[in-house]
Amino acid sequence: MEPIHKKVGRNLQAIRKSRGLSLDNVAELTGVSKAMLGQIERGDSNPTISVLWRIVGGLGISFTTLIEEADASVTVVSPDEVEPFVEEDGAYRAYPLFSYNLRTKFESYLVMLDPGSEHGAEPHNEGVEEYIFVHKGVLELRIGDEVYLAPAGSSVRFSANRPHRYVNPGAETAQFYTVIFYADAAARG
Structure with a gap:
């Protein structure tokens, strides 16, 4: 070390x-x-x-x-190697793949949401954007009174400064990747 x-x-x-x-x-x-x-x-x-x-x-x-460790030129992360954040009695599992750092200004997660489940998120700071890439199943994204349906293969980008909910209206586990970009941090960096 x-x-x-x-x-x-x-x-x-x-x-x-x-x-x-x-x-x-x-x-x-x-x-x-x-x-x-x-x-x-x-x-x-x-x-x-x-x-x-x-x-x-x-x-x-x-x-x-x-005191941060130097970034490796290549990093491979498997969800099996990280401990997920678990909420909604285990129906929502978020696996942190890449943590936020000053160079990239983003963090990313693999999220699994069981059928019929939902998870609410508090508003992020002004300027924070979220990018979602749906891999399996269907994701229903609720932002305020607006509802967006994103089946597998779809992507969604939104300003995350309002309350939002992730809902799985389908019959299979929804699997999606989310990238949270901290624009204010990029402007300050």
Whole structure:
């Protein structure tokens, strides 16, 4: 397992370069010396928490961004390998396939909804969009007073800032993939 200060250094350098910033620029934004930033990026220094807070505050990033694992160039995820979120007495199962991260600004799930079942969702923040791809069965999507029927092979996109319900009116388990895109986070990123 990689030491945390090495992850911090690698991630700090990646963030700095992705924004086209020099060490001088980051020093100016954060109040941390250029020399210290260089040592952190090289993994030669194990910075204090207060130094890390100055860095994340100056760059406008979350603390955990500095300690995230590097993305693999290829990731294969099987629903059998992840624990689902289960609601509606087990009739609604959402398998998290890819978690939200700052680079992609989205998260995705495989959802299984038993026949005759439904699941309600609270409104998301303004600007959040949901993309649904129905693989098996039929999904009825209720957004406010509007009802949309999406059989297998259909896709739906909607602004998710209103209450919405997923309903399975069919005789077989509905299986669909959903991608939730956080547009506000993309604008801030």
